[in-house]
Amino acid sequence: MDFKLSSEQELLRDEARKLAREVFQEKAARWDRQCEVPWESIRLPAGKGYFGLLIPEQYGGAGSAPMDLLIVLEEIAWACVSTALYVFSANAHANRIAQLGADAHRRSDLPRIASGEVIPCHAMSEPQAGSDASRLRTTAVRDGDHYVVNGTKCWISRGAIAHLYLVDVNFRDGDHAEKGLLLIERGTPGLEIGKVEPLMGHHGSPSTELVFRDCRVPVANRMAKGDFQASLMSMSVSRCCNAAMALGAAQRAFDEAVEYVQQREAFGKRLADFQGLRWMVADMKVKLDAARLLVYRAAANATSGFPSETEAAIAKTFANEAALQVVSDAMQLFGANGYSCAYPLERLYRDVRGLAIAGGTTQIQRNLIARAVLGRRRY
Ligand SMILES: Cc1cc2nc3c(=O)[nH]c(=O)nc-3n(C[C@H](O)[C@H](O)[C@H](O)COP(=O)(O)OP(=O)(O)OC[C@H]3O[C@@H](n4cnc5c(N)ncnc54)[C@H](O)[C@@H]3O)c2cc1C
Structure with missing residues (x-):
């Protein structure tokens, strides 16, 4: 058992610490008051490669181990939790796509997340279903080559800013019903960004409602291995x-x-x-x-x-x-x-x-x- 970071991890920590303390520390209070981290600041850690730490190299990431990501997150959160939340979500949701998505999702989404062009978020919670995710009501009913999505999500961090939504839904295909994950792009007709949730903290990474009204999503956007259990894991x-x-x-x-x-x-x-x-x-x-x-x-x-x-x-x-x-x-x-x-x-x-x-x-x-x-x- 070795309790020391490797020399590469020490270097990674020192670089993340430098960025956090020289850039984010002084601005964090202002971003908290303004309820916004500006785009150029969100993209700074992406430019350092931090959004793609868990993304395999073939898709534009660093292919690093989870430990490297946690080292970076700790350093950035030291200065600004809101900024760290963007680094977290890029990696955690990209990891979901890498592990549970189809090849086409990996090829199209992962390089864009690694570069900071696309901000992903995860939409599971609903007004009646938080801890008890089995109570999800959002449905995705198969209609030819599409799913028609209806339902309301709440507390979705970065919901108004994100470009790609990993949404937990109840799939219905004829008699077959199953929960799972669906990828929905920002701008898809029928997806509305609802009210901003007035939260106590995380002000630079605001949470919103998402409302789906007859939102048509290609069947190909269903996560290949994204059954409900995998999503929870x-x-x-x-x-x-x-x-x-x-x-x-x-x-x-x-x-x-x-x-x-x-x-x-x-x-x-x-x-x-x-x-x-x-x-x-x-x-x-x-x-x-x-x-x-x-x-x-x-x-x-x-x-x-x-x-x-x-x-x-x-x-x-x-x-x-x-x-x-x-x-x-x-x-x-x-x-x-x-x-x-x-x-x-x-x-x-x-x-x-x-x-x-x-x-x-x-x-x-x-x-x-x-x-x-x-x-x-x-x-
Ligand atoms: C800052 C913030 C960001 C968030 N971001 C997102 C996001 O990006 N995407 C998303 O989908 N959701 C998000 N959420 C929602 C979050 O996942 C839920 O708030 C959380 O899962 C709890 O659900 P709930 O609020 O409905 O509480 P409830 O499920 O109603 O729980 C209320 C209380 O009962 C307790 N409780 C419930 N069931 C049990 C049980 N079986 N045993 C013991 N105690 C129990 C809970 O611990 C809690 O104390 C966010 C929430 C916050 C505060």
């Missing part, structure tokens, strides 16, 4: 990415707090000299290191493009909750400044809060972990 990549971004945001809060407690004084001494606060910082460090090891374990053990469902669930649960605690403790150490919008901590708090719900809540992750340990429930 493919969430393990997203969950590791989510955990890595939570970790990056929490590391930022920790770094800010470590600097602050060594400068700020109260009762004639530095905050860093109060024993209670020293232990708080120590506990934050323990949580960060433990989260990082779980995230790296899930990535290092990934086979055939996907981390194990259980290891990804463990990493996400722990990293989400550790990040919330670390950011909250950092806010406490900052006193009123921690609660002030002049400092980054309140934005980090809002962003990590969303990560504990998006991609499957921590309760749903615990269900997956318990199922791996105890088997399915008996009624």
